Amino acid sequence: MSAAPGRPKPARTAGEAGGSSMTRPWLKHWPRGFPHALAVPQTTLWDNLATSAARYPQRPAIVYYDSVLSYAEYLRQARALAGHLQRAGVAKGDRVLLMSQNCPQFAIGFFAVQCCGAMVVPVNAMCTAGEVDHYLEDSGARHAIAAQELLPAMEPALARGALREVVVICYADALTAPTELAVPEVVRAPRQPLAKAGCVAWAEALAGAPAAPADSQPGDLAALPYTSGTTGRPKGCMHTHASLIASSVGACLWRNLHAESVVLGVAPMFHLLGMQNALLMPVWQGATVVMLARWDAGAAAALIERYGVSVWASPPAMLIDFFAHPDAQRRDLSSLAMLNGGGAAMPEAVSAMLKERFGITYIEGYGLTETASFLHCNPMQASKRQCLGIPTFGVDSRIVDPETLAELAPGETGELVSRGAQVMQGYWRDEAANRAAFLEIDGQRYFRTGDLASMDADGYFFMRDRLKRMINVSGYKVWPAEVESMLYEHPAIHEACIVSRPDTKQGESVCAVVVLRPGQALDEAALIAWCRERMAVYKAPRAVEFRAALPKSNTGKVAWREIQEAFSRT
Structure with a gap:
């Protein structure tokens, strides 16, 4: 938007993402009358x-x-x-x-x-x-x-x-x-x-x-x-x-x-x-x-x-x-x-029903605990379904190669990284986690979301996969490593792997694949009950599969992707 004749163009607000509709294609679909960035109120x-x-x-x-x-x-x-x-x-x-x-x-x-x-x-x-x-x-x-x-x-x-x-x-x-x-x-x-x-x-x-x-x-x-x-x-x-x-x-x-x-x-x-x-x-x-x-x-x-x-x-x-x-x-x-x-994609059939029967468009967005929830959102007048939306006020998001950190072109899948006034200061007393969570691009600090996404030619972002292992249970994040570490405290368990299974109501449900120690006996109900005594109910496995051994990589690590692929088909 150009400044009115005789009036200076407003100075860019602190934190406003730079660039044009060529480098930030979402600006082509920016809500009319909205600034590209907000002056955050200096209140508490x-x-x-x-x-x-x-x-x-x-x-x-x-x-x-x-x-x-x-x-x-x-x-x-x-x-x-x-x-x-x-x-x-x-x-x-x-x-x-x-x-x-x-x-x-x-x-x-x-x-x-x-x-x-x-x-x-x-x-x-x-x-x-x-x-x-x-x-x-x-x-x-x-x-x-x-x-x-x-x-x-x-x-x-x-x-x-x-x-x-x-x-x-x-x-x-x-x-x-x-x-x-x-x-x-x-x-x-x-x-x-x-x-x-x-x-x-x-x-x-x-x-x-x-x-x-x-x-x-x-x-x-x-x-x-x-x-x-x-x-x-x-x-x-x-x-x-x-x-x-x-x-x-x-x-x-x-x-x-x-x-x-x-x-x-x-x-x-x-x-x-x-x-x-x-x-x-x-x-x-x-x-x-x-x-x-x-x-x-x-x-x-x-x-x-x-x-x-x-x-x-x-x-x-x-x-x-x-x-x-x-x-x-x-x-x-x-x-x-x-x-x-947000937290999971709205099924297409439900979006269509809301529009047809109630005249309501479900506006999907994207955010994390680290970004105080609101980071991306679909424009009210130009939303796309099953989409993370576009970066909101003052937010700059990019898709980078997770290994080289080089910025990728529209349509390519990589890690979503972002900066904005709502991004946290860092993790509490955990400098190692902070070093892994942030990177610098063009002299600016970006947060690595750990989500694999792509950006289309219009500047809308779409979730593609997860770089980090994570299960989404009705919007609650479950991290397999946390549940696995608890399972290893059980005296009968030799090895454990946590994966997800599609769930029509919750989005995903938590499943455990375990190997018992020699001479130990344990059934599914007993292990689930044990887990529910020690962790929040949404983290506890809803199903347990017992195996004689877990598949391993060449380096001896549990091949969790192989197990996950089998559960994704069930």
Whole structure:
């Protein structure tokens, strides 16, 4: 776009990707009226909540099974909880674990930690005590906020003194209004007595004086979400206020979201998809989130109709389940204006059905924990199906040869590398991982995604394969090396290989191929049960195949691709 006569052309925003439609072909399909890059607001996440509470104090911030939390009350409770955390010893730069199902308390806890100037360590509610121990040890967190049914995962750390305190959430405390919705039993459960030392009830924690917000800056670390990798040990992704806000602000503008939007918050908020779409983006806009603790297609249909939900971010598996539910056929879903997501390709038949029956185009995008979710997205007016979309505001992505790192031409398959304001600072206290994860091109730092993709002549990117071994279970990443390392702890297992099998509902399911030690006996059900005691249920194998030996390469490594190819055909 040329500058108007007599007016200087605006200076390029910091971080804007250079180039033209020849070198960056996606610019030919750039949404009209949008800048190529955004000036990232120089605020903090706490500033965003305080601003929305000042603008819209009585607006519903969260609707939870028909119970309403206003923005003014949201801010009040976050300040009160922050006051308790500060008195308990949480200081600027500390880490605080946050572990629960979706609930208003998760959101309040997240912002209370921001008020303290500390970092949130979001933990999957399905994690076991052993997995929680790793997050505590690696992050150095000494405080936690956790739901009461998840306390068993915290108890070993409390007993040995690794955790100083846990503020305990009772979901039922947030149920302040009657509802005819089917509220899960875990949400309706009354407050349990806290006999363990170091446990403080949510209501007690909010009873003291509120905190004065810490003097945080946009470049300070705000969250430490964990992701696994080829080494098998989860690594913390260092996100600043600025990187999280860049992702949120960009996603809001790209998808035309605003303060009057009503968002369905069903994706787990401990996951970056849910955190961005049901927590950070609505708070930035001052919008309303209609929240469910657990996925319930019938309840989701009722809430869409009742509250006029207009925006829903969801992995394809959830949408497939929803639109197959009888209530999706009889409810008024006309308020839905935006369906978006990623993590897996939306099946062509489902995309066509959404367009034909509901007039909705599912907008696919692409992002990782390392990029605060929002990185690529399809343009609203020119989307392609089963496509990663184009690089968004200020993002520059390229396809390179994984070995030589030379840039490849359109149509060629290579590793997708990217840079942008939403890319993490690096992995927490893991310089070896950082050296492997970043490279320099033309003097700029790019993140290596580990995904094999190609770019077409129009500048749209398509997933082709994975450079790293990874399994996608309903949007959750499972890294085979992590599961294999746990399997080797079983006394009966000599060798193990984790692969995936296509799954019509989950996208992929985890399968184990194992060799037993001589003289040992073990059946499939017993091994699966053993795994579920030690790892989150989505990581645990759903099927086990016993073999006399595993195929090996010339160097003696397990030939996992050969095993994977056999399972891909089943």
